[in-house]
Amino acid sequence: MVEGPKGATILLTTRFTELFDLKYPIMSAPMSGHSGGTLAAAVSEAGGLGSFGGTDERGPDWVREQIEIIRGRTDRPFAVGFITPLMSLLEANFTAALEEKAPAIVLSFSDPQPWLRMAKDAGALVICQVQSMEGAELAVAGGADVLIAQGNEAGGHCGTAAMLPLLVRIAGRYLELPVLAAGGIATGRALAAVLAAGADGASLGTAFLATPEAIEVPEVYKERVVQSDGEDTVFTKVYDLIDGLPWPEEIGSRVYANQFVREWDGRDREIVDQREALREKTSAAYRKDPEVAAVYMGESAGDVDSIRPAVEVLTDICEGAEELLQRPNS
Numbered sequence: 001m002v003e004g005p006k007g008a009t010i011l012l013t014t015r016f017t018e019l020f021d022l023k024y025p026i027m028s029a030p031m032s033g034h035s036g037g038t039l040a041a042a043v044s045e046a047g048g049l050g051s052f053g054g055t056d057e058r059g060p061d062w063v064r065e066q067i068e069i070i071r072g073r074t075d076r077p078f079a080v081g082f083i084t085p086l087m088s089l090l091e092a093n094f095t096a097a098l099e100e101k102a103p104a105i106v107l108s109f110s111d112p113q114p115w116l117r118m119a120k121d122a123g124a125l126v127i128c129q130v131q132s133m134e135g136a137e138l139a140v141a142g143g144a145d146v147l148i149a150q151g152n153e154a155g156g157h158c159g160t161a162a163m164l165p166l167l168v169r170i171a172g173r174y175l176e177l178p179v180l181a182a183g184g185i186a187t188g189r190a191l192a193a194v195l196a197a198g199a200d201g202a203s204l205g206t207a208f209l210a211t212p213e214a215i216e217v218p219e220v221y222k223e224r225v226v227q228s229d230g231e232d233t234v235f236t237k238v239y240d241l242i243d244g245l246p247w248p249e250e251i252g253s254r255v256y257a258n259q260f261v262r263e264w265d266g267r268d269r270e271i272v273d274q275r276e277a278l279r280e281k282t283s284a285a286y287r288k289d290p291e292v293a294a295v296y297m298g299e300s301a302g303d304v305d306s307i308r309p310a311v312e313v314l315t316d317i318c319e320g321a322e323e324l325l326q327r328p329n330s
């Protein structure tokens, strides 16, 4: 197989792989509460860009510990992700990631300033995950190094736009910037499709949930992902309304459509009125009962059929994409 300059094969060499000196054009998405140093290290060591979600109640010491875990296992680059609308609640975590000189910072879900500037001043490359053209405009104006076009297919929090039209518009407008696709990608076929559409790679969350290295993810949640046919997820605001955190109006989350969501989705006024009681119920179910607690997973869960090491997930998707790009009719 022909190798590109950085160890990536020619078909998988993109501006993203060159920027981070990667073998594979894949980032494991920052997933708050669901990803830590163990998963990030496995992905980075295998040739992707590993990341973990830094917006975590365990605080700045936990963030430092995860970075130490990564650095103890690999000398490859990695990223730490932050949820900008929640930054004021856990800003010390962000400061810790900058002080530890994380090579890359991912900012998602609202205007990335002033954190984008702070991250760049600290020497990090900044990857902005956006859900709309307006979000892309803010990220580019702020000096983002990489954009992620995140679609509504994605697991976890996301906007309402579908990934492919958003990706195509962003890649076509900001020709100078590497763009990743996020949402619905867990196969070589899907990766090949977004590369052909102009993406420089993809950010995958759901595909990495069902890995042994995702030690943050309860086994019962992993089982849900494996059992999913991809049609049992729903975009909802139920859990955000219960939590009462300051998410932007246009953001909701894609979760497993469990009994609780089927009962409460769309009953916004009633949820707010009964917030305390509902919060008690979801808190008691957290990490235990997937029919009540939020199980964040995307439509690509339908392509995840077993719990497999992260390196296998990464290499299978990339080798599959490469084969398809060589022989598109196979």
Ligand SMILES: Cc1cc2nc3c(=O)[nH]c(=O)nc-3n(C[C@H](O)[C@H](O)[C@H](O)COP(=O)(O)O)c2cc1C
Residues within 6 Å of the ligand: 029, 030, 031, 032, 033, 034, 053, 055, 081, 082, 083, 106, 107, 108, 129, 150, 153, 154, 155, 156, 157, 182, 183, 184, 185, 203, 204, 205, 206, 207, 209, 296, 297, 298, 299, 300
């Ligand atoms: C369990 C879970 C938690 C997530 N948490 C975050 C987060 O903290 N910050 C963030 O920017 N994106 C988060 N996301 C979204 C991912 O960054 C990414 O956009 C998404 O996983 C891509 O779609 P996919 O799940 O189909 O691969 C989360 C996704 C999942 C599945």
